[in-house]
Amino acid sequence: xxxxxxxxxxxxxxxxxxxxxxxxxxxxxxxxxxxxxxxxxxxxxxxxxxxxxxxxxxxxxxxxxxxxxxxxxxxxxxxxxxxxxxxxxxxxxxx
Amino acid sequence: xxxxxxxxxxxxxxxxxxxxxxxxxxxxxxxxxxxxxxxxxxxxxxxxxxxxxxxxxxxxxxxxxxxxxxxxxxxxxxxxxxxxxxxxxxxxxxxxxxxxxxxxxxxxxxxxxxxxxxxxxxxxxxxxxxxxxxxxxxxxxxxxxxxxxxxxxxxxxxxxxxxxxxxxxxxxxxxxxxxxxxxxxxxxxxxxxxxxxxxxxxxxxxxxxxxxxxxxxxxxxxxxxxxxxxxxxxxxxxxxxxxxxxxxxxxxxxxxxxxxxxxxxxxxxxxxxxxxxxxxxxxxxxxxxxxxxxxxxxxxxxxxxxxxxxxxxxxxxxxxxxxxxxxxxxxx
Ligand SMILES: [Fe+2]
Ligand SMILES: [Fe+2]
Numbered sequence: 001x002x003x004x005x006x007x008x009x010x011x012x013x014x015x016x017x018x019x020x021x022x023x024x025x026x027x028x029x030x031x032x033x034x035x036x037x038x039x040x041x042x043x044x045x046x047x048x049x050x051x052x053x054x055x056x057x058x059x060x061x062x063x064x065x066x067x068x069x070x071x072x073x074x075x076x077x078x079x080x081x082x083x084x085x086x087x088x089x090x091x092x093x094x095x
Numbered sequence: 096x097x098x099x100x101x102x103x104x105x106x107x108x109x110x111x112x113x114x115x116x117x118x119x120x121x122x123x124x125x126x127x128x129x130x131x132x133x134x135x136x137x138x139x140x141x142x143x144x145x146x147x148x149x150x151x152x153x154x155x156x157x158x159x160x161x162x163x164x165x166x167x168x169x170x171x172x173x174x175x176x177x178x179x180x181x182x183x184x185x186x187x188x189x190x191x192x193x194x195x196x197x198x199x200x201x202x203x204x205x206x207x208x209x210x211x212x213x214x215x216x217x218x219x220x221x222x223x224x225x226x227x228x229x230x231x232x233x234x235x236x237x238x239x240x241x242x243x244x245x246x247x248x249x250x251x252x253x254x255x256x257x258x259x260x261x262x263x264x265x266x267x268x269x270x271x272x273x274x275x276x277x278x279x280x281x282x283x284x285x286x287x288x289x290x291x292x293x294x295x296x297x298x299x300x301x302x303x304x305x306x307x308x309x310x311x312x313x314x315x316x317x318x319x320x321x322x323x324x325x326x327x328x329x330x331x332x333x334x335x336x337x338x339x340x341x342x343x344x345x346x347x348x349x350x351x352x353x354x355x356x357x358x359x360x361x362x363x364x365x366x367x368x369x370x371x372x373x374x375x376x377x378x379x380x381x382x383x384x385x386x387x388x389x390x391x392x393x394x395x396x397x398x399x400x401x402x403x404x405x406x407x408x409x410x411x412x413x414x415x416x417x418x419x420x421x422x423x424x425x426x427x
Contacts, residue, residue: 003206003405003408004408004409004412005204005206006408006411006412008199025193025196025261025262025265026196026199027192027196028205030411030412030414030415031411031414031415031418034411041189042189042192042193045182045185045186045189046269062135064135065133065135065136065137066137
């Protein structure tokens with residue numbers, strides 16, 4: 001007899017307050033509360049977090065790596081967005 | 096643990112089209128320049144299948160690996176040792192879960208992978224088919240088996256497949272505690288009564304050779320290292336890792352005042368490496384074929400655990416379905 005398939009959830013952990021949540025991995029769980037509990041047991045056994053997010057994996061909308069070139073192309077030629085683009089005389093300090 | 100080099104070679108399939116060949120060439124050049132492969136990136140089918148097989152075997156090994164030590168949780172000699180052992184065994188379960196999750200990013204379903212383990216179709220590391228008759232075996236496993244696992248796993252942290260590499264980073268951080276607690280058990284026994292020293296020596300005698308076998312067949316007999324090396328899944332050969340393990344471990348045994356059960360073991364002054372005797376590959380192959388001392392017991396224990404947990408999985412699914420129905424009825 002085959003098992004019921006449980007949905008997959010992506011887990012995000014905030015390591016300590018002041019830092020953002022970061023993707024840690026995924027867990028299987030039948031509902032959100034179980035997903036949080038599994039995430040705690042799996043990804044914070046050594047105090048790795050002070051806050052957890054869980055999101056149904058199927059709810060994540062991701063960009064297509066095959067289209068990455070086109071998608072990120074607009075940023076490629078705008079080097080003037082970087083401070084190093086500008087030439088400032090050496091005598092000018094704290095700029 | 097425990098990506099043992101036990102996966103079998105598969106027939107090579109050529110790329111069907113010129114398009115496929117171009118994609119594969121691009122893939123190889125990206126991997127060659129140490130760029131990571133992520134789940135949605137294009138990858139050769141053989142790369143995907145090799146990884147699913149290796150990662151799932153690795154996951155199965157973590158899960159089955161809970162059994163030999165789990166055997167001692169209720170009989171640990173003190174509350175402290177019991178708490179430590181529970182934490183270690185729980186870590187191994189966690190390692191299995193990280194790895195199943197990594198395999199799932201390649202399109203495998205966890206339920207199918209577990210089914211392959213329970214049916215006996217999938218392999219897991221040979222080492223867990225050996226028994227743990229005394230408390231000293233728990234020490235020897237942590238020291239030697241987790242020690243060998245660390246040797247295997249550290250290079251995998253740089254594996255080309257991102258989710259596998261990241262799971263290995265997490266696992267390696269946890270393994271160090273496993274090895275150290277094992278060594279500490281051995282040290283306590285080695286400094287104990289003559290009876291305790293004898294227990295420690297006998298455990299080393301039992302686990303030494305199976306630990307060397309964990310690195311898989313010798314390079315001359317290792318069939319499909321080439322692809323794994325080219326794909327940057329494997330970075331060192333089985334023999335290289337085994338040698339490193341021996342070089343690290345022999346001085347530790349000497350510190351414990353225990354004798355490595357190998358009459359041919361000697362330090363080669365010129366190279367600085369320990370030379371060791373021939374490994375009994377017939378034994379290794381028998382264990383892999385299912386005829387080790389505990390193969391049947393291990394699979395039976397996994398099947399029983401899976402069956403005993405079935406009602407929990409079914410109840411959780413039914414509960415979630417009921418909640419979902421309620422929510423949608425309230426929204427209507
Ligand atoms: Fe492990
Ligand atoms: Fe471990």
